[in-house]
Amino acid sequence: MSTFREASHITTGKFVDPTPAPAEAAHPEVGATSAPLKSAAFFIGSYCKDYNEDFMLCKDENNDPAHCLKEGRKVTRCAMDLITKLRENCEKEWEAHYKCLEKHNQEYYACRKPERTFNECVFSKLKLEKVIPGASNTPIHLRENTIYN
Amino acid sequence: MPVPFEALIPLGLITGFFGVSGFFFQKLKTSINEGQPPRFGLDRWDRVMLDRDYRLTGTQRGQAHETAAPSAFSTNSAWNLEKEHL
Numbered sequence: 001m002s003t004f005r006e007a008s009h010i011t012t013g014k015f016v017d018p019t020p021a022p023a024e025a026a027h028p029e030v031g032a033t034s035a036p037l038k039s040a041a042f043f044i045g046s047y048c049k050d051y052n053e054d055f056m057l058c059k060d061e062n063n064d065p066a067h068c069l070k071e072g073r074k075v076t077r078c079a080m081d082l083i084t085k086l087r088e089n090c091e092k093e094w095e096a097h098y099k100c101l102e103k104h105n106q107e108y109y110a111c112r113k114p115e116r117t118f119n120e121c122v123f124s125k126l127k128l129e130k131v132i133p134g135a136s137n138t139p140i141h142l143r144e145n146t147i148y149n
Numbered sequence: 150m151p152v153p154f155e156a157l158i159p160l161g162l163i164t165g166f167f168g169v170s171g172f173f174f175q176k177l178k179t180s181i182n183e184g185q186p187p188r189f190g191l192d193r194w195d196r197v198m199l200d201r202d203y204r205l206t207g208t209q210r211g212q213a214h215e216t217a218a219p220s221a222f223s224t225n226s227a228w229n230l231e232k233e234h235l
Contacts, residue, residue: 031215
């Protein structure tokens with residue numbers, strides 16, 4: 001299990017990167033920040049299931065970052081594809097849901113109403129459904145009367 | 150016996166001080182977090198994601214739902230500036 005710390009012992013003053021520039025241009029990265037990703041998390045999970053599982057199994061073999069670059073690029077591309085589709089079809093509902101999440105410490109329980117409209121839009125346009133694996137009775141996002149609603 | 154209104158003056162003062170300081174504290178927290186309540190209960194994942202949000206948008210609590218990251222994203226990580234530890 002690798003540990004992480006923020007970069008704290010930073011050089012001050014003028015800095016020139018001594019490593020040579022990479023041969024190829026940097027690969028495109030996902031441009032969505034944390035709240036939109038959390039809002040679309042279950043849809044990314046079902047849309048990109050194969051690529052995600054491929055990547056996790058590859059990481060399971062060897063945790064070296066250099067080992068799974070190809071699978072990682074596929075995961076990135078799939079997520080970018082879904083984000084493009086969401087922007088085309090359900091952008092307003094997505095924005096409403098993630099703005100609500102940002103107001104409530106990114107907790108799902110506080111934003112069920114915008115989540116419902118967003119899920120309905122995604123289901124009607126993109127045929128993706130939010131499924132909570134291992135939910136015993138009615139899943140929490142489908143219950144009518146909750147405490148916080 | 151008439152109501153001792155003099156006793157209510159310090160009560161009103163204390164309530165007023167609490168209220169004014171609470172009001173300004175709320176305004177300060179909201180202005181730091183760009184109009185939103187502050188985040189709390191953050192673990193490592195949330196801190197890393199907050200740092201990534203800052204790299205993507207340039208503001209502490211800004212959010213964006215672009216497909217591709219801006220080109221500066223590939224080089225604006227603070228780790229490149231980390232001093233060598235020998």
